[in-house]
Amino acid sequence: MPWLSVLHGHESGRGVVMPDASDELIELAASCTHDPLKWARLAYDWGVGELAAVDGPRQWQAEVMGDIASHLRNPETRFMPLMLSVASGHGIGKSACIGMIINWAMSTCEDCKVIVTANTDTQLRTKTSPEIGKWARLSITSQWFNPQSASVASLDPEHSKTWRCDMVPWSEHNTEAFAGLHNQGKRIVLIFDEASAIADKVWEVAEGALTDENTEIIWLAFGNPTRNTGRFRECFRRYKHRWHGRQIDSRTVEGTNKAQIQKWIDDYGEDSDFVKVRVRGLFPSMSSRQFIGEEDVSAAYGRGLRRDQYEFAPKIITVDPAWEGDDEFVIGLRQGLVFTILKTMPKNDNDLVAASIIADLEDRHQADAVFVDAGYGTGIVSAGEGMGRSWTLVWFASASNDPGCLNKRAEMWKLARDWLRAGGCLPEDPTLRDELQSPETVPRMDGKIQIEAKKDMKARGIPSPNRADSLILSFAYPVSKRAPIDAHRTKRSRADYDPYA
Numbered sequence: 001m002p003w004l005s006v007l008h009g010h011e012s013g014r015g016v017v018m019p020d021a022s023d024e025l026i027e028l029a030a031s032c033t034h035d036p037l038k039w040a041r042l043a044y045d046w047g048v049g050e051l052a053a054v055d056g057p058r059q060w061q062a063e064v065m066g067d068i069a070s071h072l073r074n075p076e077t078r079f080m081p082l083m084l085s086v087a088s089g090h091g092i093g094k095s096a097c098i099g100m101i102i103n104w105a106m107s108t109c110e111d112c113k114v115i116v117t118a119n120t121d122t123q124l125r126t127k128t129s130p131e132i133g134k135w136a137r138l139s140i141t142s143q144w145f146n147p148q149s150a151s152v153a154s155l156d157p158e159h160s161k162t163w164r165c166d167m168v169p170w171s172e173h174n175t176e177a178f179a180g181l182h183n184q185g186k187r188i189v190l191i192f193d194e195a196s197a198i199a200d201k202v203w204e205v206a207e208g209a210l211t212d213e214n215t216e217i218i219w220l221a222f223g224n225p226t227r228n229t230g231r232f233r234e235c236f237r238r239y240k241h242r243w244h245g246r247q248i249d250s251r252t253v254e255g256t257n258k259a260q261i262q263k264w265i266d267d268y269g270e271d272s273d274f275v276k277v278r279v280r281g282l283f284p285s286m287s288s289r290q291f292i293g294e295e296d297v298s299a300a301y302g303r304g305l306r307r308d309q310y311e312f313a314p315k316i317i318t319v320d321p322a323w324e325g326d327d328e329f330v331i332g333l334r335q336g337l338v339f340t341i342l343k344t345m346p347k348n349d350n351d352l353v354a355a356s357i358i359a360d361l362e363d364r365h366q367a368d369a370v371f372v373d374a375g376y377g378t379g380i381v382s383a384g385e386g387m388g389r390s391w392t393l394v395w396f397a398s399a400s401n402d403p404g405c406l407n408k409r410a411e412m413w414k415l416a417r418d419w420l421r422a423g424g425c426l427p428e429d430p431t432l433r434d435e436l437q438s439p440e441t442v443p444r445m446d447g448k449i450q451i452e453a454k455k456d457m458k459a460r461g462i463p464s465p466n467r468a469d470s471l472i473l474s475f476a477y478p479v480s481k482r483a484p485i486d487a488h489r490t491k492r493s494r495a496d497y498d499p500y501a
Contacts, residue, residue: 025140029108034072036104037065043103043140050138058255060088060248061097067244068101068218081210081217083243085195085235087225089250089279091257094222095128098191099135101220102165106152107141109187109216114152114165115178116190119197119223121169125149128193129167165189170202178202181209187216195223195232200463203231225276225283228294229437230462233283238430247281289440291413291451296420297436303425310336314368314481318473319358319391320466321376322347323454327463331358332470333365338425339471341432355383362389369479373469394476406450408476413439413451415475426471435468 032039040057047055057065064084071082088094098116106112116132118124133147145152146160154163170178181188190206192198210217223232225247235243250256261279268274273284285295313336322329331343342361348354358380362370372381374393384391396409405411416424416436426432439457442450454464 029141032104033108034078035069036101037062037069039104039108040065040100043107044100044135044138050134054255057097057100058093058253060086060246060253061093061100064097064220064246065101065104071218072216078216079214081219083219083221083235085221085232085243085245086248087223087232087236087245087283088248088281089256089261089277090224091255092248092250092253093255095131095193096135098128098193098220098222099131099133102132102152102189102191103135103139103141105187105189105218106136106145106154106163106165107139111159111162111183112187112189113162113181113183114189114191115181116165116167117170117178117192117198117202118167119170119194123194124167124169132165132167170198178206178209181206182212183215184212185214188212188218190217190219192219192221192232193223195221196226196230197223198232200231224278225281228283228285228290229434234430234434236283249280251279289443290437291439291441291449292417292420292436294437296417297426297433300420300424300426301433302428303423305338305423305425310338312336314479315365316474316479317342317358317362317365317367317370318470319354319370319372319377319380320469320473321354321373321380322466323376323464328466329354330466330470331361332467332474333361333367334471334474337419337423339474340427341429341467341470344467351379351383354380355387355389358391359384359387359389368482369477371473371476373473392477394473404448406444406448409472410449410451412472412475414449416472419475429467432467432471435463435465436471438462438465438468 028042029039032042037057040061044051056062064086067084068082071077071080086094102114102116105114116124116128118128129149132152133149136142136145136147136152144155146155150167152165153160156163168178178190181190188210190210192203206219210219221232221235221243225233227233231239236245236247250261251258264279265275276282277284283294285293315333315335318330318332318334320328320330320332327347329345329348330341333340333342342365343357358370358372361367370384370389370391371394372391374395377393381391381393394408394412396407396412398408400407400411402411402414405414420426420436426436439451442452444450458464
């Protein structure tokens, strides 16, 4: 019989009535401080009332709780941050898992601090928060806490501000809640719900804040893998050595609607992105509005060519100046099917210094053209003219030579995509790989290709794709090879050439 019945004064399975529920409850909580699964099994009246249809946590939930227990029980890992990521299909019970873990964390550690955020305020208020409140209310420790719409706090007035869970909408412009994640010597739990759509900036701030020594730190990220870019995706790729990742197929989980799942598979196919995301817990090959897909980028990533396969082509240096303080200043070089990043540096407002660096690289590589993003590059080009250089400003918003593209920016992105598919070679640069997949298309009635603006990318939490733009810029205009003597002082020829040669 569950502990809840015991503590309500009923006989236990051992035929004993607990004489002092308070003491017994404290003892139970202490015994579960490093065992969320044991707590989940004993703290709820499974098979009764709201839980009548279930007899305990689902298998995948038990496994996640087991991961937490293994980490906390090991003296070598206990005070190291535990980072768990769960990508799943629909209907697996992730909100319930979140609710049970939060109740365990707060019930078994005095002054535990929990922060929960989600992809949208609506998700947080209407789905995540009610589920957290439900599992707090159903728990054997329901009398300890006060669940509200945006918090769960200790009923002890002396601990109400230190022993609590807060549900905080994320904002890349207001990250104080995540920057203040400190609870020295006790326990911190940070939960990201529907993590695919949480801005990279929030991830970065949260990661930098989880630094307390001798503190139990648990960071859980849950979500449907809707986007194949961003920090949630990188939990399973670039940062998989830091994150303990689980990808859960809805078909393997008790209680999911198997008939509906089969309809999806029949309609869309096992390997469709729809089924990958909503059923299999896998990231899509390409999101619905994504312009360049992972398949094209992955094929080019780290690909190599012999020198004779590209050295005949013109060399194009590209310059993408930083727009804002946290953006990169990037200088790239493309020769035929090979692209490299020559230099990255922080935002530099000294046009003379920037022009000197570019001129040096132009001479060193004997470049045939230098293309500079006009957005913040006009001063750099003017400084270059003072040095006798003839560099070309590229206006992203200017007219396109391709009638199927809205502007020059869309035209360049389209040419870059074609270049990738034609055998383009990318350096092993994870940032560049992600940036090439980041921009989405903007739907238009006339069918023309429009790539979302940088400011719109930042609004949805995506950093400015400066490294990607350094590749994109190389497709601004046709270039021909120049004469080797003093060529940097001559105007560039715009004769047609094959950009993929």
